[in-house]
Amino acid sequence: MKNHSLNQLLDERKLWRGQQLRPRMAASDSCCTGFKALDAALHSGGWPRSGSTELLGEYGIGELWLLMPTLRERSAARPICWLNPPYLPYPPALAQQGIAANRQLLVRPKNVNDQLWAAEELLRSGAYAAVLTWFAKTNLNDRQLRRLHIAALEGECWHLHFRPAALAQQISPAPLRLQLHTAKQALDIQIMKQQGGHAGQQLQLARPAALYLQQSPASNWPVYTTAPASNLPVQRQLKGKISLLNASILNTPARPAKQLDSVSKEQAH
C-alpha cells in the first residue's frame, strides 16, 4: 500500500531504477578504456560502443592520448573519421601508436550545416568505428545533439564530440560526458554524466613521464674548466698501472709510490 504510488511511477516509466540498467549495459556495449582507474570509475566498465560521448575541455591537453588505446583497438575493424579537427592529426605519431594512416578519413566541410550533415551521414553509415567531431559552431541545440546521438546509435558508431569546457553546464543528450583539465603531469577527468548510476567521479591519469622529463637548463650543466694535468683522472689511473707494471717486472713486493720515487732518486744519484 505504501509503495503503491511508487509502483505507479515505475509503471509509467517516469521513474526507473539505476541498478536495473547496470547489468544490461555491462554485458553488451562497452569495452575497456585501457586505463584501470577510468574503467573503475565508469559504471559500464569502459567506453560505450555506440552513441555520443562528449569530451569537454581545451584542445591539445591529452584528449587524444586518453582515447588512443580504444581507437587503436577499434580502428582494426573499421576505419575512423576526423570531422573538422582544430589542428591536423599527425599521421606518423598516430601510426606509432597503432592507428594506421590508411584507416583514417579526414573530412573538412566548409560551414556548420555541412558539418552537421556530414557528421550525421558518417555516423549513420555504419562504415566507421568512431567519428571524432569538432563543430565550428560550438553551441549546438538539443535537437541537433540528439540527432547526432541517434545517428551514432543507428550506425553502431562511437561519436566523440569534442566541445569547449564552457558548455559543461548545458544540458546534453549524450549519455556520457567527461570534463578534462590539465593537472600536474596528468590529465584530470571529471565525469559529468554517465549511465547506470551516479556521476561526479573525479580521477587523474598520469601522462607518460617521458613527455615531462625536465632537463635542467643549460646554464646548470657541468662545465669543464682547464685543470692541472696530473689531477685528471685518466692520468692518475695510468700512473697506477705503470707502478704495478714496475713491481711485477722487478719481482719485488709492491711498495708505496713514495718509496718507489725515492728508489729512483737514489738510482739517479
Added chain:
Amino acid sequence: MLWLCLRLPELPLNAIGENQAAGPLALTHNNRIVMANTAARDAGLATDMSVATAMSLCSTLELRCRDMECERRQLENIALWAYRFSGDVCLCPPNAILLELSASLRLFKNLARLYRRFISAFRRRGFNVQLGIAHTPLAAELLSHQNLSPAKLVNGAGQLQQDTLQQALHSLPTPLLPLAAKTLSTLQEMGLHTLGSIKALPRAGLERRFGKDISSVLAKLEGEQTDIRPKFIPPETFHAQRHFDGGLHSKQQLRFPISALLSELEHYLRLRQCLNRDLGWEFHYLDGSREPWSLDLSHRHFDRRSLIELVMLRLERLSLQGAVETLSLCCEQFISNEQANEQLFDTASNSKQQEKAAHVLDKLRLRLGPHRCHQFSLQDAHLPELSWVLRDAYAPKQKRPNLNTAKENGESTHSKLLRPNWLCHPPEVIKETSAGLYWQGELQLLQGPERFDGQWWQQRQTRDYYIARHQHGALCWIFKDCLNRRWYLHGFFG
C-alpha cells in the same frame, strides 16, 4: 536450332514516341506517306500516298519526317533488351530482330511461357509486335509477317508443333520471298502464289529458269544452306534518353525518368558484366540549349535505389534553365566486375562495410565538393610536415599484397621518438618577449633540443625542436628555426 523473329511493323511510329491515342499522324519520306497511325488510317490514308492527297483526305493530319537514325537506335535498344534471352541476337533492318532460342529454352522452361513474356513486355511498352518462329532464320523472318498466334504453333507442353509449322510455311505468300521483283511477278503470273507451290516444283528446273537466287533462298529456308547473320554485339558505351513533349519543369518530375534510365543502365551493366564509373547526364532544353552534368562514382556494385538518391542530391545543386525536353544518360567509363575470392568467414561483414564506406564517401564528395575528404599516406621525409601527404579520399579497394603495407599499417621505424598527435600546419609564429616565449600564454621549455636538419637539396631547413609546457597545461611541440632564429609552434601532445 530454333529462331524467333520479332518484327515491329510500326517501328517508325514507335521510334518517334507517339502514343496511339493521339490524333491522326503520318510519317513522310520524300513527299510520300510512309506510315500512318490508326486514326489516320481510319481517315482513309494509305502508304505511298502523296502528301497532297493525304492532306486533302484529312485536314487535321499531323505530318512528321521519318527519322531513320532514331529507328535504328530503337531497334538496337530492343536488341539489347532481347540480349538477355539469348546470346545470339541478329538485327534484321529495318524493323526486325532474330533470336536463337534453342539454347535458352531450358532456362525459360518452355516456349509458351517465353512467348507470353515477349508479348507482355512489348505490350507494356506500347509496341505492336509480330512473332515468327522456325528452324531457320529466313523462315522465321518470313513467318513473322504472318504473325501466327502462339496457341496454334505451340502445344500445351510447350513443344513446337512441327506439322503446323510446315503448313504455315507452305501457305506463305510468294511476294514475301526476298527475291528480285521481276522474279516475284513472274512467279505470281505462273500461278505460284504460295511457297508450298514453289517448293513442289523441281529445284533444278527453277534454278535454270530463275537463276541461282531462288534455289539459294529455298535452301536457306529449308536449312540446307547455312545462313550466317552478323551477330549483334552490345555497344561499348551506354547511351539512352527520354523525350518529354512540352518539357518538364520541376526536378521532382525528373525523378521518374531518371529511375527508368538507371534501370536501363542496370540491365546493360548486367549484360556486359561490368560497372560504370560515371554517369553523364545531359539536359536538352526546349530552346535548344544543352546542359551537361556528371557524377563520378566509386561504388562497388550497382544499387539503383541508392544511386537515385545520389543523383537527386546532385540535382539539388543545379537549377533548371527552362523546361527540359530531353534527358539523356551516357556512360563511357566501365570497369569489370570485381569478383574477388574472399575468405569464408568474417569477410561478409567486411565487404559490406567497405560498400557502406564507398557509399557514404560518394555522398560526402557530392555535397561537400571535391577537396573536402582526405586520406593520409605516410612518406619518408626529414621534416615533420613532409612526412605525410593528404590525398583525396577514394573508396576502399580490395586488399592487395602491397610493398607498403607494413609502413601503412603503422610499423614505424622510429618508434621511440616523442611525436605530437596534433600538428599545426603551417607552424604558428611564437613571440619572443623578455619574459620568455609567448603564444596565447607563456611557454616553458621542458626538454630538447632535437635537431632536424634536412632538405638541403631544396632549401636547407635546420630546426631545433623542444617540448614546452603551455601556461594552461598543454604540452606543445615548438621549434627554433636556426636559420632565421625565430620560434614556431608546430604541434600539441594532445
